Amino acid sequence: MSEPEKKGWFTRLKDGLKKSTTSVSDGITGLFTSGVLSGKRKLDAATLDELEDVLIMADFGVATAARVTRELAQTRLDKEVTDEEVRRTLASVVAQTLIPVARPLAIDPANRPHVILVVGVNGSGKTTTIGKLARQFRSQGKSVMLAAGDTFRAAAIEQLAVWGERNNVPVIAKPVGSDAAAVAFEGLEQARAQNIDVLMIDTAGRLQNKQGLMEELAKVIRVIRKADPASPHDTLLVLDATTGQNAVQQVEVFRSVAQITGLIMTKLDGTARGGVLVACAERFGLPIHAIGVGESIEDLQPFDAREFADAIAGVAA
Numbered sequence: 001m002s003e004p005e006k007k008g009w010f011t012r013l014k015d016g017l018k019k020s021t022t023s024v025s026d027g028i029t030g031l032f033t034s035g036v037l038s039g040k041r042k043l044d045a046a047t048l049d050e051l052e053d054v055l056i057m058a059d060f061g062v063a064t065a066a067r068v069t070r071e072l073a074q075t076r077l078d079k080e081v082t083d084e085e086v087r088r089t090l091a092s093v094v095a096q097t098l099i100p101v102a103r104p105l106a107i108d109p110a111n112r113p114h115v116i117l118v119v120g121v122n123g124s125g126k127t128t129t130i131g132k133l134a135r136q137f138r139s140q141g142k143s144v145m146l147a148a149g150d151t152f153r154a155a156a157i158e159q160l161a162v163w164g165e166r167n168n169v170p171v172i173a174k175p176v177g178s179d180a181a182a183v184a185f186e187g188l189e190q191a192r193a194q195n196i197d198v199l200m201i202d203t204a205g206r207l208q209n210k211q212g213l214m215e216e217l218a219k220v221i222r223v224i225r226k227a228d229p230a231s232p233h234d235t236l237l238v239l240d241a242t243t244g245q246n247a248v249q250q251v252e253v254f255r256s257v258a259q260i261t262g263l264i265m266t267k268l269d270g271t272a273r274g275g276v277l278v279a280c281a282e283r284f285g286l287p288i289h290a291i292g293v294g295e296s297i298e299d300l301q302p303f304d305a306r307e308f309a310d311a312i313a314g315v316a317a
Contacts, residue, residue, distance in 0.1 A: 016293025020274030027054035061279030098305035122205025131163030147187030
């Protein structure tokens with residue numbers, strides 16, 4: 001990526017994370033308004049407890065909040081500290097957590113097709129994410145096919161068809177109520193016959209308490225493995241950042257049912273709870289492939305740990 005494009009993305013990232021950044025910065029800054037010097041405060045145990053609460057409320061998770069306060073305690077306890085120093089410590093800890101899991105979504109040319117199963121609850125942005133990924137793969141010169149495995153909702157099938165038209169890629173679909181596993185199987189057979197590079201399979205939004213739907217997802221995986229034991233080559237869980245800590249629960253459930261291989265988080269521009277991405281990384285260690293901070297194609301980008309850490313902590317890159 002060229003330097004101008006990278007700067008453009010970082011600007012969009014900062015804008016998209018503004019609600020989360022403001023929430024974190026305001027909380028941290030609020031701890032220092034009572035200092036003797038403006039913007040400074042002696043870092044004692046009480047201040048560290050308050051800071052930990054601020055970070056937990058911003059959905060960074062208990063583990064990350066504890067790591068930030070522990071690092072500050074080791075270096076700055078009983079010394080004057082500024083809110084800027086605290087934000088930089090936060091950015092450092094967040095980057096340390098995220099760098100090991102920041103991994104681009106790689107397509108293996110040995111797979112024809114490379115099968116990507118996309119899962120997540122209704123409203124998380126699965127279908128839109130598929131459409132944006134299809135556009136990106138097409139721009140890289142790859143051939144793409146989509147399979148409309150969300151057979152419960154006519155709107156989902158229609159939406160995927162629209163993305164297929166926009167990207168000039170074929171879409172395998174059947175009427176509402178059809179067997180989702182059959183759609184996935186046909187997609188794999190057609191993709192093989194046409195020597196397609198990437199097959200992306202949409203799925204119904206499966207709520208954690210809907211055991212029947214979860215069992216059907218397991219069936220989809222079993223059926224496509226009969227045609228290709230190595231598939232799906234990637235199973236991506238799309239998470240809606242606005243759900244906060246509920247996203248952590250979703251990872252737990254989907255990981256047990258569908259052997260999730262990676263995460264994509266959307267709608268980071270619509271929430272003050274962007275810290276939940278850090279909580280997911282800390283707890284599960286799953287690869288984070290991409291994040292979305294807006295509606296346009298350009299607002300879904302490969303995940304850069306340092307840029308995200310700086311943006312959400314409100315420090316200069």
